[in-house]
Amino acid sequence: MSAPARTRIPQRTPEAARPRRARRAIADASWTFLLPFVLVYGAFLGWPLLSGLWISFTDLALNGAGGDFVGTDNYAEALGDPLVWQTVGNTAFFTLITTVPLIVIALAMAVLVHAGLPGQWLWRLAFFMPFLLPVTTVALVWDYLYNDDFGLFNQVLGVFGGDGLGWLTDENVAMWSVAAATVWWTVGFNFLLYLAALQSVPDHLYEAAALDGAGAWARLRYVTLPQLRTVTVVVILLQVLASLKVFDQIYLLTMGGPGDSTRSLLLYIYDLGFTGYRIGYSSAVSYLFLAIVLVIAAVQVWIAMRRKA
Amino acid sequence: MTVQITSRAARRREAARDRARQRALILGGGRTATVAACAALVLLTVLWLAPMVWGLLTSLRTEQDAVSLPVALLPENGFTLEQYRSLFAAGNIQLWMVNSLLVAVLVTLFTLVVSAPAAFAMSRLPFRGRALLAALTVGAIMVPPQLLIVPLFQQMVALNLVDTYAAVILPQLVMPVIVFILKRFFDTVPRELDDAARMDGASNWRLFTSVILPLSRPILAAAAIFVFITAWNNYLWPFIITTDPALMTLPVGIPNILNAHGTFYAAQLASSMVAAAPMIIVFLFFQRHIIRSVATTGLGGR
Numbered sequence: 001m002s003a004p005a006r007t008r009i010p011q012r013t014p015e016a017a018r019p020r021r022a023r024r025a026i027a028d029a030s031w032t033f034l035l036p037f038v039l040v041y042g043a044f045l046g047w048p049l050l051s052g053l054w055i056s057f058t059d060l061a062l063n064g065a066g067g068d069f070v071g072t073d074n075y076a077e078a079l080g081d082p083l084v085w086q087t088v089g090n091t092a093f094f095t096l097i098t099t100v101p102l103i104v105i106a107l108a109m110a111v112l113v114h115a116g117l118p119g120q121w122l123w124r125l126a127f128f129m130p131f132l133l134p135v136t137t138v139a140l141v142w143d144y145l146y147n148d149d150f151g152l153f154n155q156v157l158g159v160f161g162g163d164g165l166g167w168l169t170d171e172n173v174a175m176w177s178v179a180a181a182t183v184w185w186t187v188g189f190n191f192l193l194y195l196a197a198l199q200s201v202p203d204h205l206y207e208a209a210a211l212d213g214a215g216a217w218a219r220l221r222y223v224t225l226p227q228l229r230t231v232t233v234v235v236i237l238l239q240v241l242a243s244l245k246v247f248d249q250i251y252l253l254t255m256g257g258p259g260d261s262t263r264s265l266l267l268y269i270y271d272l273g274f275t276g277y278r279i280g281y282s283s284a285v286s287y288l289f290l291a292i293v294l295v296i297a298a299v300q301v302w303i304a305m306r307r308k309a
Numbered sequence: 310m311t312v313q314i315t316s317r318a319a320r321r322r323e324a325a326r327d328r329a330r331q332r333a334l335i336l337g338g339g340r341t342a343t344v345a346a347c348a349a350l351v352l353l354t355v356l357w358l359a360p361m362v363w364g365l366l367t368s369l370r371t372e373q374d375a376v377s378l379p380v381a382l383l384p385e386n387g388f389t390l391e392q393y394r395s396l397f398a399a400g401n402i403q404l405w406m407v408n409s410l411l412v413a414v415l416v417t418l419f420t421l422v423v424s425a426p427a428a429f430a431m432s433r434l435p436f437r438g439r440a441l442l443a444a445l446t447v448g449a450i451m452v453p454p455q456l457l458i459v460p461l462f463q464q465m466v467a468l469n470l471v472d473t474y475a476a477v478i479l480p481q482l483v484m485p486v487i488v489f490i491l492k493r494f495f496d497t498v499p500r501e502l503d504d505a506a507r508m509d510g511a512s513n514w515r516l517f518t519s520v521i522l523p524l525s526r527p528i529l530a531a532a533a534i535f536v537f538i539t540a541w542n543n544y545l546w547p548f549i550i551t552t553d554p555a556l557m558t559l560p561v562g563i564p565n566i567l568n569a570h571g572t573f574y575a576a577q578l579a580s581s582m583v584a585a586a587p588m589i590i591v592f593l594f595f596q597r598h599i600i601r602s603v604a605t606t607g608l609g610g611r
Contacts, residue, residue, distance in 0.1 A: 028512050028513045028514075029513075030430050030434040030435075030436035030513075031436075032426075032514070033426040033427060033429055033430035033434065033513070033514075033517070034426070034427055034430050034436075034442075036422060036423045036426065036427070037423050037424065037426070037427030037488070038427075040423050040479070040482050040483060041449070041483055041485075043464075043479070044457075044461065044479055044480045044482065044483050045449060045452070045457070045483045045485075047460075047464065048457040048460035048461045048464060049452070049457065049460075051460045051463065051464070052456075052457065052459060052460035055459070055460060055463070105353075108349070108353070109353060112346055112349055112350045112353070113350070114331070114335065115331065115332060115335045115336050115346050116327070116328040116329070116330070116331030116332040116335065116336075117328070117332065117343070117346060117347055117350060118325075118328065119350075120328070121596065122354065123350055123354060124596060124600065125592070125593075125596070126353075126354040126357045126358050127353070127354075127357055128592075128600065129357075129361070129589060129592065130357065130360075130361070131603075132538060132542070132585075132588040132589065132592055132599075133361075133542070133585045133588070133589075134541070134542045134544070134559060134560035134584050134585065134588075135542065135544045135560060136544065136559070136560040136561075136563045136564055136581065136584060137364075137560075137563075137581040137582070137584050137585040139564075140364075140563070140564070140577050140578060140580075140581040141360050141361065141363075141364040141578065141581055142360065143577075144363075144364065144367060144574050144577070144578060145360060145363065147574075149376075149378065150375065150376050150378065150380055150574065152363055152380075155379060155380050158379065184357065184360060189603065189607060192600055192603050192604045192607065193604060193607050195600075195604070196604035196605075203334060206334040206335060207334070210334070210337065214337075215337050215339060215342065216335070216336045216337050216339055216342030216346075217342070219335060219336075219337065224335075238607070241451070241453075244453075245453045245455055247455055247545055248544045248545060252564065266453075266455055266456075269456075269459075270458070273458075273459045273462075274459075274462075274549070279459050279463070282459055283459055283460070286456045286459065289453075289456060290452065290453070290456055293451065293452075293453060294451060297451045
């Protein structure tokens with residue numbers, strides 16, 4: 001946007017210039033600007049945060065039974081619950097195997113598109129379009145691709161004489177399959193962030209590299225990648241937080257199975273509350289999860305700040 | 310008409326020149342680098358388009374062809390629109406599309422109505438607790454909304470709002486990242502403009518609506534597009550709070566009806582394609598705007 005021209009009016013503090021007239025009191029009051037915000041955030045963020053915290057210290061059930069204060073029993077139970085530890089492990093594993101390709105592939109896509117080859121429109125459409133799909137479409141399309149019998153992957157493996165894999169039915173494979181579908185679905189977002197960052201790399205750096213006789217590879221290695229360091233820190237932060245929150249695609253593709261091999265922490269929280277009806281316990285696990293998320297975010301922000309300093 | 314065509318051609322030529330310059334800068338003149346980059350791009354594009362293309366092709370088959378072994382590239386019974394015909398004949402999908410549109414539009418509108426004045430206050434108005442409120446807003450970005458589903462559901466039960474549009478929409482208005490981005494933008498608008506407006510006797514609201522908002526159109530548009538996409542594709546909350554098919558949005562409705570019918574792959578994929586189509590069509594027309602919006606909002610307004 002274009003910056004407006006500066007006015008020639010001499011600087012004065014607004015307070016001094018403002019005539020004190022009663023009919024303007026309402027129009028000037030700060031609270032009128034904040035009222036909708038405070039109401040909405042109070043009712044749908046602040047209140048559920050506080051009531052959830054209270055519920056986590058009770059034995060409340062979804063059907064309204066219970067509700068007695070049980071102290072820290074739920075938290076103690078959660079720390080001793082093997083499924084909590086397994087789903088934490090699953091979530092960490094999913095975060096690891098999605099974050100790495102979601103950064104590397106997005107970076108590769110952005111660098112390639114930024115090189116200015118013809119067909120810009122098509123590349124952008126292909127890489128970004130999946131991000132705009134509803135998760136239901138993603139899940140149904142990949143569910144069919146992964147089908148043991150009629151799925152494209154096992155059909156192709158069959159052509160090459162392979163046996164075919166239980167993409168969503170084998171405990172050792174299912175999480176990788178969910179991760180692959182996730183990478184396909186969401187890589188476009190990181191791709192755009194990298195593309196935007198690349199557009200702000202100044203041309204003169206490439207011109208200087210060209211003068212030094214740097215080829216395409218050297219320009220990538222010594223100009224492009226160092227310029228992307230700052231945005232990479234941001235992308236990693238966003239990506240780790242997004243991957244930790246995985247729910248939708250796992251719920252639709254495997255429901256956490258086979259066994260509990262793809263059950264993420266959020267899926268377990270959902271199961272405890274809405275299938276198991278134990279919302280007191282479910283809330284306690286939620287707050288442990290929130291604590292993990294906040295600690296990870298704080299560590300990442302701290303690392304980012306230290307790099308800057 | 311002719312003028313427009315020439316200017317468009319000229320623009321296209323200019324874009325081609327820019328691309329050639331870009332190519333020379335980044336890849337150098339080398340043929341090997343250009344060919345390698347081309348090959349990598351084409352490979353990635355084929356990989357990224359293949360799942361949707363396969364889904365689309367399957368949705369155009371008969372149910373027998375979708376599950377016949379081995380799956381043939383060209384179906385035995387030919388391609389057919391049968392799946393789409395029966396989908397639209399059933400009628401639910403049109404309803405869900407209208408619901409999705411209604412919810413996404415209202416969420417977008419109300420999110421801006423809630424966020425923009427608050428962002429303005431945090432950027433401009435001297436009230437007690439301003440710094441604290443701004444810090445809380447940043448902190449709220451870190452709270453995964455999925456964590457609130459249980460207490461929010463309880464709240465909706467208590468308010469007797471389960472299976473209402475209000476329950477679907479209201480919690481989605483909490484988007485602290487939008488408040489943060491708008492505040493950050495308002496902070497960059499020069500204070501001299503405030504002083505000038507105030508000299509003319511403008512109230513805070515007048516300053517907000519006549520000076521700040523008109524200058525903020527691009528960032529407001531970016532925020533609106535981002536909120537719309539998020540709301541249109543939102544799954545978990547609408548899924549939890551709606552049990553009545555008449556109130557479901559597209560992503561929630563589609564797997565629902567199919568569970569009732571058993572597993573029909575071609576029909577499933579046809580409904581998936583219909584659910585995907587509106588956003589893809591919008592993207593084809595507004596590619597630049599959407600890309601800019603998502604990049605700006607994704608990076609927190611940087």
